[in-house]
Amino acid sequence: MALQPWRKGIVTRITEETYNTRRYWIQIPELPSFDFTPGQFITFDLPIDEKPARRLRSYSIASWPDGTNTIELVIVLLEGGAGTTYLFNEIKEGAELTLRGPQGVFTLPQSIDTDLMLICTGTGIAPFRSMMHYIQEHQVSHKDIYLIFGTRTQKDLLYFDEIKELASSVEGFHYIPTLSREQWDGCCGYVHPIYEDIIKQKQNGSTELPLMNFMLCGWKVMIDEAKERIQRLGYTKKEIHQELYG
Incomplete structure (x- = not known):
């Protein structure tokens, strides 16, 4: 895919989602429609460093x-993070960003x-929210889909009511x-025992692994452990896809 040009984005709305997380709505006025595939990302060029490579945040x-x-x-505010500190402190509704x-x-x-199996932590929920709404709106045919979202407390559960509603309306979607x-x-602990238990339940005593693809999105520690444990179960690297945050 050809690399897209840099464009102007205008921040049209900002809301506080949690104590350290905000939702930003950004309009790209030079395009009549911003077309993308659920799961994709955008990159900002932020005025936070003289070196271009250090200004980029995706x-x-x-x-x-x-x-x-x-x-x-x-977007979650990262302690000491130059990019998110700039976005949280300097960017208001009506501001322009280069993306x-x-x-x-x-x-x-x-x-x-x-x-x-969709496995995420924190703002790693973002691409999966996009995917599930797309599946619902376009009535995409699918097998069972499991979205395991790990976070610390209830107040950190991004889009909680919305995704619960999706789970009640999309057949075969388990949140x-x-x-x-x-x-x-609900469930307590870390994400790893949950997908392992689901796989065991699907095996139902058989040694044959259920056909499954894994999509991991979140922090490196979670992704590294998940990849190791999933392969230990018998799946291959080809069945594991990742988007690393941080």
């Missing part, structure tokens, strides 16, 4: 293609002919949020 698109020229991003995109190949398979620092009526 964020997955949290919205889904709707025929407009506005996209949504969900390029869409980019990336972390996208749904052309045909979802195996079960799909499994899990909290590592708080007890509640």
Whole structure:
């Protein structure tokens, strides 16, 4: 795919999602429609360093293609992070940003002919939100889809009610949020035992692995451990796809 040119984006709306997470709506006025594939990202060139390579920050698109020229991003403030500190402190509604995109190949398979395990932490939920709305709106045929979203507490569960609603309306879509620092009526702990248990349940005593593809999005520690554990179960690297944050 040819690299897209740098364009002007205008921030049309900002909302506080959690104590350290914001949603940004960005319009690209020179395009009548910003076309992208769910799972792709955009890159900002931010005025935070003299060296061009140190100014670039990439964020997955949290919205889904709707025929407009506005996209949504969900961004967490990183302690000591120059990029997010600039976005949180300097960028207000009406501000202009320089961006390029869409980019990336972390996208749904052309045909979802195996079960799909979507595993994420934090703002890693963004591409999966985009994918699931796309599947719902276009009635994409699929097998079972599991979205395991790991975070610390209930207040960190981005898009919680919205994705619960998706799970109730999209057949075969299973939403499994899990909290590592708080007890509640849902799953507690880390994401890894959850997908391992699902696979064991699907095996139902058989030694044959269920056909499954894995998509991992989040911080490096989670992704590295997930890749190791999934391969230990018997899956190959070809069945594991990742989008690394940070």
